[in-house]
Amino acid sequence: MLRPDLLIVGAGPAGMSAAIVAARAGLKVVVVDEQPTPGGQIWRGIEANAGTSRGRALGEQYCSGLATVRTFRECGAVYWPSTRVWQVESTLGTYVTGPGGTRVVAPRLVLIATGAQERPAPFRGWTLPGVMTVGAAQILLKNPGSVPSEPVWIAGCGPLALLYAHQLIRMGGVVAGFLDTRPSTPLRETLQLAGRAALRSSRELAKGASWYAELYCRAGRYVPDVVDLQALGTDQLEGVRYRTAAGRVEEIRTSLLLVHEGVLPELHTVRSLGCEIQWDAGQAAYRPVLNEWGECSHPDILIAGDAAGIGGAVAAVHRGRLSALRILQRLGKVAAEPEMTEENCRAALAHALVLRPFLDRVFRPREQVFAPDDDTIVCRCEELRARDLCAALSGSVGSNQLKAFTRAGMGPCQGRQCGLTVAALIAAAEGRHMSEVQPFRVRPPLKPLRLCDLAGLADESRSS
Amino acid sequence: MRAGQATTAVIGGGLHGLACALALVQRGQDVVLFERSWIGRRASSATAAGVRTLWRDPAEISLSLEALERWYRMDALVGDDCGFRAGGQIKVAESHAEMEALAARFAQMRELGFHHEELIDARELRRLAPMISEHCVGGLIARRDGAADPHRTIAAFRRAVEGHGAVIREGIAVMALEPAVGGWRVVTDAGSWTVRHVVNAAGAWGAQVCRMVGEVIQFGYKASMVFVTERVEQAFRPVFSTVGRSLSFKQSSQGTLVVGGGIQGGGDLEKGLTQVDFRALAKGAAAAQELFPAIRNVQIVRAWTGLEGKTPDLLPVIGPSARASGVFHIFGFSGHGFELVPLVGEIVADCITYGRSRYDIGSFDVARLLT
Amino acid sequence: MFRLLEDDWGRVESTVTIEIDGYPVIAQIGETVASTLLRVEASWSRTTPVSGARRAPYCMMGVCFDCLMLVEGEGLVRACQTSVRAGLKVQRQMGPRKVGPSC
Ligand SMILES: Cc1cc2nc3c(=O)[nH]c(=O)nc-3n(C[C@H](O)[C@H](O)[C@H](O)COP(=O)(O)OP(=O)(O)OC[C@H]3O[C@@H](n4cnc5c(N)ncnc54)[C@H](O)[C@@H]3O)c2cc1C
Numbered sequence: 001m002l003r004p005d006l007l008i009v010g011a012g013p014a015g016m017s018a019a020i021v022a023a024r025a026g027l028k029v030v031v032v033d034e035q036p037t038p039g040g041q042i043w044r045g046i047e048a049n050a051g052t053s054r055g056r057a058l059g060e061q062y063c064s065g066l067a068t069v070r071t072f073r074e075c076g077a078v079y080w081p082s083t084r085v086w087q088v089e090s091t092l093g094t095y096v097t098g099p100g101g102t103r104v105v106a107p108r109l110v111l112i113a114t115g116a117q118e119r120p121a122p123f124r125g126w127t128l129p130g131v132m133t134v135g136a137a138q139i140l141l142k143n144p145g146s147v148p149s150e151p152v153w154i155a156g157c158g159p160l161a162l163l164y165a166h167q168l169i170r171m172g173g174v175v176a177g178f179l180d181t182r183p184s185t186p187l188r189e190t191l192q193l194a195g196r197a198a199l200r201s202s203r204e205l206a207k208g209a210s211w212y213a214e215l216y217c218r219a220g221r222y223v224p225d226v227v228d229l230q231a232l233g234t235d236q237l238e239g240v241r242y243r244t245a246a247g248r249v250e251e252i253r254t255s256l257l258l259v260h261e262g263v264l265p266e267l268h269t270v271r272s273l274g275c276e277i278q279w280d281a282g283q284a285a286y287r288p289v290l291n292e293w294g295e296c297s298h299p300d301i302l303i304a305g306d307a308a309g310i311g312g313a314v315a316a317v318h319r320g321r322l323s324a325l326r327i328l329q330r331l332g333k334v335a336a337e338p339e340m341t342e343e344n345c346r347a348a349l350a351h352a353l354v355l356r357p358f359l360d361r362v363f364r365p366r367e368q369v370f371a372p373d374d375d376t377i378v379c380r381c382e383e384l385r386a387r388d389l390c391a392a393l394s395g396s397v398g399s400n401q402l403k404a405f406t407r408a409g410m411g412p413c414q415g416r417q418c419g420l421t422v423a424a425l426i427a428a429a430e431g432r433h434m435s436e437v438q439p440f441r442v443r444p445p446l447k448p449l450r451l452c453d454l455a456g457l458a459d460e461s462r463s464s
Numbered sequence: 465m466r467a468g469q470a471t472t473a474v475i476g477g478g479l480h481g482l483a484c485a486l487a488l489v490q491r492g493q494d495v496v497l498f499e500r501s502w503i504g505r506r507a508s509s510a511t512a513a514g515v516r517t518l519w520r521d522p523a524e525i526s527l528s529l530e531a532l533e534r535w536y537r538m539d540a541l542v543g544d545d546c547g548f549r550a551g552g553q554i555k556v557a558e559s560h561a562e563m564e565a566l567a568a569r570f571a572q573m574r575e576l577g578f579h580h581e582e583l584i585d586a587r588e589l590r591r592l593a594p595m596i597s598e599h600c601v602g603g604l605i606a607r608r609d610g611a612a613d614p615h616r617t618i619a620a621f622r623r624a625v626e627g628h629g630a631v632i633r634e635g636i637a638v639m640a641l642e643p644a645v646g647g648w649r650v651v652t653d654a655g656s657w658t659v660r661h662v663v664n665a666a667g668a669w670g671a672q673v674c675r676m677v678g679e680v681i682q683f684g685y686k687a688s689m690v691f692v693t694e695r696v697e698q699a700f701r702p703v704f705s706t707v708g709r710s711l712s713f714k715q716s717s718q719g720t721l722v723v724g725g726g727i728q729g730g731g732d733l734e735k736g737l738t739q740v741d742f743r744a745l746a747k748g749a750a751a752a753q754e755l756f757p758a759i760r761n762v763q764i765v766r767a768w769t770g771l772e773g774k775t776p777d778l779l780p781v782i783g784p785s786a787r788a789s790g791v792f793h794i795f796g797f798s799g800h801g802f803e804l805v806p807l808v809g810e811i812v813a814d815c816i817t818y819g820r821s822r823y824d825i826g827s828f829d830v831a832r833l834l835t
Numbered sequence: 836m837f838r839l840l841e842d843d844w845g846r847v848e849s850t851v852t853i854e855i856d857g858y859p860v861i862a863q864i865g866e867t868v869a870s871t872l873l874r875v876e877a878s879w880s881r882t883t884p885v886s887g888a889r890r891a892p893y894c895m896m897g898v899c900f901d902c903l904m905l906v907e908g909e910g911l912v913r914a915c916q917t918s919v920r921a922g923l924k925v926q927r928q929m930g931p932r933k934v935g936p937s938c
């Protein structure tokens with residue numbers, strides 16, 4: 001069995017940055033990622049795209065990833081692409097399946113850098129073919145470089161929706177219309193936060209504002225204050241009905257709608273280990289309870305990047321480095337690069353997070369995201385509607401009981417798409433705060449696993 | 465019923481606690497049931513939910529056959545069939561030597577006067593399980609056996625219990641039992657209740673309750689693992705086990721494949737924590753795949769470990785306490801209590817209400833385990 | 836629903852052919868089955884085992900499982916996490932999958 005000093009789950013900005021620091025200091029590091037190439041979500045496909053017109057159109061921040069990916073490739077860490085981590089035991093025994101089959105790794109420490117997923121935001125018809133997330137469309141932009149074949153409708157709230165529209169326009173795509181689901185923030189509060197942020201990060205702020213301006217000018221239509229969506233069609237999306245805060249209801253015809261309501265930390269791995277989590281009201285999301293190094297309630301597990309709480313790619317880099325520095329400290333090593341100090345990393349992290357309170361506030365999801373109407377499918381896998389779940393919500397029922405009663409969360413996605421909504425429905429039904437409700441317990445395997453891949457382990461233990 | 469008083473307290477909200485509470489209220493008793501966590505949280509929802517009379521210890525067979533009849537009448541008992549499907553249970557022989565073991569068992573059953581188990585040859589086995597591997601040579605079948613849906617069973621029993629007026633208190637742990645005038649004081653972490661009778665249906669924690677009344681018994685626990693796959697088209701009606709290895713294999717009514725068989729994972733009784741040991745579980749996957757090679761690419765979506773009490777002779781504890789009058793036990797089913805759910809609660813309710821039961825429960829007396 | 840950007844057209848050396856439900860489909864080397872599927876006319880991936888409703892890739896990052904498709908030799912897998920290779924045979928999954936020697 002392989003016994004590295006450090007196992008890192010995720011080769012995004014956080015995971016790669018940590019791997020570079022740790023491997024260069026002489027630790028034996030293994031990095032596992034489900035994707036075939038390093039880069040994580042933001043730098044997906046960077047090695048293939050860098051230097052092409054597509055790469056340039058994706059922007060400066062995207063291209064900046066190439067340097068990190070190259071350094072990562074050369075840093076000495078063992079990298080297993082196309083490999084899934086599907087179980088981490090509390091003793092850190094870690095089960096992975098990839099092109100090399102299934103194996104068990106026994107590291108001294110584990111760093112979880114699994115990034116984020118888009119916030120599931122159920123509305124009527126969201127399971128129809130033709131409804132996709134903005135993140136999905138952006139992934140298609142990066143690999144293989146495809147764009148919607150018709151002018152596209154986007155509905156959403158969050159920087160990613162704006163960024164995608166911007167990138168799409170630069171690549172020659174057309175935005176038919178933008179349904180802005182961002183709730184309007186009181187002007188004074190916005191200005192205060194913006195003012196504070198502008199002092200230290202005016203460039204970023206200006207960039208965001210320019211995306212908004214571009215969208216305003218270039219999208220066929222721009223509709224502010226959308227509070228409710230409904231996807232129309234039977235086998236395929238045919239149109240979208242939306243309602244604005246003022247109560248205006250309109251319908252548009254389209255066969256593709258891209259939706260986005262922000263991102264959430266990927267907590268599956270962390271929670272399967274029983275690590276403590278908390279409700280972060282500012283980000284309207286659960287996040288792990290961590291100290292300033294990314295250490296969680298399990299003594300030998302650290303968490304960095306968006307999995308530690310949404311902070312964006314630059315913050316992910318610095319959080320990854322900080323966690324790596326802590327790991328070096330704990331294993332009695334020092335960083336190879338003299339400039340890799342705690343102070344430098346903390347200062348850089350603080351700078352990267354300057355805009356965060358502003359972004360969290362301005363892009364706080366509308367309340368309808370947490371309160372789907374009766375007819376809306378909440379659990380996509382088991383096709384359970386809000387009505388079915390609410391009917392089972394008599395007395396004081398927790399997420400796990402609701403799961404047992406209704407099968408919500410028992411399908412292949414393992415509750416990734418319904419967990420948060422189920423917790424919100426329970427909180428609403430019982431008049432409790434989200435911080436008092438626990439989401440589903442996470443059962444292994446973290447990702448589905450073929451029976452033969454598990455059976456293969458039996459041969460291994462027989463022969464060893 | 466006044467808060468703080470009832471005629472009977474049931475400790476444990478698993479299926480046996482619920483079934484006993486139901487039988488008690490049906491016999492006119494006031495019942496309060498305490499569950500530390502939530503109804504069905506432990507073995508009752510972790511179970512693979514086989515309804516099996518096949519291959520049981522001879523001491524349990526009469527009870528299990530009677531319980532089986534009740535599974536067929538479940539609707540009348542709790543207003544739902546609990547997802548019970550009678551596809552039979554088959555113990556598969558993978559070699560001729562194993563077939564001989566099955567034949568010996570068959571002969572033993574005949575000698576004892578039981579006729580529910582039947583030997584089948586390779587042809588009949590293949591007729592019942594077209595996808596079974598070539599190397600399997602026959603089996604022993606109990607055709608009236610089957611499996612049910614544990615969550616539906618819990619929900620149905622819970623509804624029936626509450627519908628009959630019993631009080632269920634979840635999130636409350638019983639800390640101590642103290643003798644009181646005319647019965648017992650049940651001390652919980654949310655106040656005390658005075659009752660005439662106490663039913664110990666605390667599952668893996670049954671011995672802890674025994675200790676509260678001064679009974680120290682030989683008792684262990686099992687941490688049995690189960691895994692479940694994605695839904696596949698219905699293809700396996702019977703439930704399968706094998707002679708030579710730990711395996712139980714079935715398809716649920718939703719189409720998922722459920723694989724268990726008592727393979728042990730990790731558990732901590734004090735903290736109530738469990739862990740799945742995939743290296744051990746891999747043997748179950750390998751066995752399932754060798755029996756049915758066609759399922760090798762089916763995806764496993766969930767695995768878990770459930771805690772249950774285990775006695776040295778693997779028989780349950782049913783009946784009055786040996787030391788404390790008014791206290792009755794229903795626990796220690798050692799991994800095969802699901803099938804007995806519709807019967808055992810009634811037996812104990814009869815003991816409490818009428819002072820006796822018409823079933824012979826001598827083999828399950830707690831006295832055999834006293835140290 | 837999607838199309839490739841102009842600059843990727845006709846670069847034959849960078850394509851392979853896969854089969855979706857028996858029809859040949861041209862894919863870019865390095866892309867996924869799901870991203871290929873999204874360029875064909877019927878870009879849905881499966882019907883659900885519960886109600887039979889059609890689904891298509893939704894998240895492209897492996898967390899929704901709506902892109903489950905039958906891939907030869909691998910079973911029912913997430914098409915968005917499966918890279919194309921020449922000759923790969925893919926089928927839309929209709930309802931609950933069958934188990935059998937071919938899967
Ligand atoms: C869909 C999407 C699109 C985004 N687009 C942008 C953008 O264009 N610009 C921007 O600034 N920000 C974007 N963000 C936010 C940005 O991705 C993050 O801020 C940043 O990438 C965080 O870095 P990370 O290293 O924490 O996570 P990630 O980059 O997500 O890296 C985590 C890696 O872990 C792997 N992984 C997870 N679980 C397992 C497992 N069990 N086994 C093996 N591997 C596993 C994943 O495959 C992934 O590669 C996007 C986020 C999402 C969700």
Ligand code: FES
Pocket residue numbers: 869891892893894895896897898899900901902903913914915916
């Ligand atoms: S599209 Fe969501 S998992 Fe593949």
